[in-house]
Amino acid sequence: MAMKELSDALFFVCSLEFLRMSVLWTYSLISSYWQLIKESEILKSYPRCSPSTSPFRPVCVITGATSGLGAATALALSKEGYFVVIVGRSHQLLEETIKRIKDCKEDAQVKAFLVDISSIKSIVTFTKSFQHWLLESDLHCSVQILVNNAGILATSHKVTADGYDQMIGTNYIGAFALTKLLLPLLESSPVTSRIVNVTSFTHRSVNDIQVDERTVSGRRFLSSEQYPCAQIYEYSKLCLLLFSYELHRQLSSVGKSWHVSVTAADPGAVQTNIMREVPSIISSLAFKVLGLLGLLQTPEHGISSIIDAALAPPEASGAYFFGGKGRVTSSSELSRNPKLARLLWETTCNMLSDIPFGSEETKKLASALLCPK
Template sequence: MSREWTKQDLRDQSGKIVIVTGGNSGIGYEASKALAGNYATVVLAVRNVNKGREALDKIKYEFPNANIHVMKLDLNDLESVKEFSREFRGKFSSLSLLINNAGIMAPTQRITKDGFESQFGVNYLGHFALTGLLIDLIIKTPDSRVISVGSLAAHNTKPEFKNFKGTKKKVSLLQSYAQSKLACMFFAKELQYRFRAKNIDAKSVACHPGIVQTYLFGKGSGKLNKRFTRASLKLIGQSAELGAYPLLYAATEHSIRGGEYIGPDGRKGIKGFPTELEILDELFDEHVSNNLWILSEKLTGVTYKF
């Protein structure tokens, strides 16, 4: 495995239909631009359509022939997830890459429209539902992949998937974020197990971007704290373009088998070039993962049909 894999190593993505949730900013935008620049058809699945169109215009300015679409997806609302799925099916008949990237980090405490703690709801349950609603398209598309984005924050976290429901009781927002990202990582591993059990050719891969200089950090916090956070990131973090490399590697590298966890190879995983990590194998618990899957189907009302 190369220690210096970059977006220059991307192969031609012609013929591939790609969904990138949160594709209008941060690593989602950088991944969308790289894939569109390599001839994939990219759908920016975004909560704010106007910002999505701005991102589309920026990509088209750099790659005038890029094939990009903007579609509304609000992961805060399961009905919006269902509507997105219906609209996508009306436009496309295959899905090569589903990149579950969008997320929120430690906002002020709130719940989703369906009553879930917001970070669990947006970061994990919304993506669980989206993948399940599109799973038949993923299965029938040759060499398809589902990419789930984890976080360094989850690496020192034990699974405690019991606070999905919103509550008036105050909880640690950073701990909830870590749990939501750990759930995404467990989901990626569990989905790969289920693909293999059914002899399905699709692959499920998890990744994390390291520490990235994006709007996600400090979002929802006070102005002074936000300024401090972003100033600190400039010293220790990496750009969104470099942060997108593990995601792009997971989505396109031909050596991927399915079930891997990809992240930066630098000290403490903060930054660097994409490489395969062992931490998810160490954290993973098959019994917990299976129970999480059953609970997720119950909470979202989305049952996977393999």
């Protein structure tokens, strides 16, 4: 092993972030399963409803579909009969993903779009070209499922084109923006449409949360001597959860949650590329330990909660899917705080209003992002 790799690994092991990941995250994961066992008598589970493919083929959009859980979800939903729109940031990986899906299902209907979920302009451009493509296709001009799956675990501070921390920008702000922009297409669906936000058990490690523009944009963490990667990851996943519940509440208040359902899905621990930035010796060791504890899943098993949420009946809106078999459980108390969720919503809308958009057409489309409702 190269000296550099070894010294990086040693440096990481000596950090607070490593301690947080190895102790707090394992504790959060075990307590999630413990809660599932403890509440098994009272917890609800929802059946999967297969889509009707006539008179039109339903469309699902999956972000981060070129690897791990996203790629497995794309294949599974393609097998369910969906026209799968895969969203990714690498042209080559998108091509490879289409090939893999078609190798497993020859008649699969798949379309790829190159989108950087951490860039608001890229999301706005995607929304425009996706709408044009839908109008020109023989599909119904609507979306039946949106899976906000793209996510990263960054170990160093990087800034997005809009000036946000890259991890928060990808894991939360990008999902917020895409959902708001695709909402009209989800609302146009003749059958119940579903939004599935892929969150994580790590949100349980957050005990206190600050919601202001400095924190939500990630600028507050710039002053930290060492990038608090574990803390930011947990924070971004908690924000995604608060957003899911707030959107569900807003749609319910106008009687629309039966038409557009919003759920969160927690896959548990899954062996994917999520730890690509962590020194490889540490990630391999972490996967080994999780495997020995019986807590590690393959992406094909790990997608259970995502597919459960994607195919759940409309009454599941507002639920937190975890553990497969259609099971839902309670997320942390903090994540269920409606005042905090409302504040986060308004703060995010304010932040997005600072982004300069070019043409009038783009400005008009982007105004959906800025509107607090």
